[in-house]
Amino acid sequence: MEHETLTRVRLHGGRYEGVYTGPGAVDVEAVHEGKVVAVADVTAEAAQPGRWRVALDLPPSVIGDGVQVIALRSTASGAVLDRITLMAGEALNEDIRADLALLRDELEMLKRAFRRHCVETAAR
Numbered sequence: 684m685e686h687e688t689l690t691r692v693r694l695h696g697g698r699y700e701g702v703y704t705g706p707g708a709v710d711v712e713a714v715h716e717g718k719v720v721a722v723a724d725v726t727a728e729a730a731q732p733g734r735w736r737v738a739l740d741l742p743p744s745v746i747g748d749g750v751q752v753i754a755l756r757s758t759a760s761g762a763v764l765d766r767i768t769l770m771a772g773e774a775l776n777e778d779i780r781a782d783l784a785l786l787r788d789e790l791e792m793l794k795r796a797f798r799r800h801c802v803e804t805a806a807r
Contacts, residue, residue, distance in 0.1 A: 687762060688764065689711065748772030
């Protein structure tokens with residue numbers, strides 16, 4: 684079987700747009716938490732055989748607090764062609780701030796270690 688690809692063009696206003704390339708026309712479905720929540724509109728590109736435009740409106744039900752992952756899956760092969768990750772909510776803000784603080788601390792530690800290494804190797 685030929686390789687299938689779905690290249691994201693843009694995600695704007697809750698609408699996913701992409702270009703599918705593969706052995707033939709395919710249906711693309713959006714899967715969230717194990718359930719199919721939407722099916723994409725797939726239209727052939729007349730100027731380029733073997734390529735199809737994919738458009739999908741994300742349903743409001745997939746938007747919520749925390750991290751939500753929507754997998755775009757080929758119905759022909761079952762392969763996940765792309766993923767959409769949505770992050771929202773107050774709890775997420777605290778997680779991101781904590782992670783950012785941790786990264787800053789680690790960066791400072793690495794900077795000190797690098798400076799110490801430079802001083803030690805320059806003295807040799």
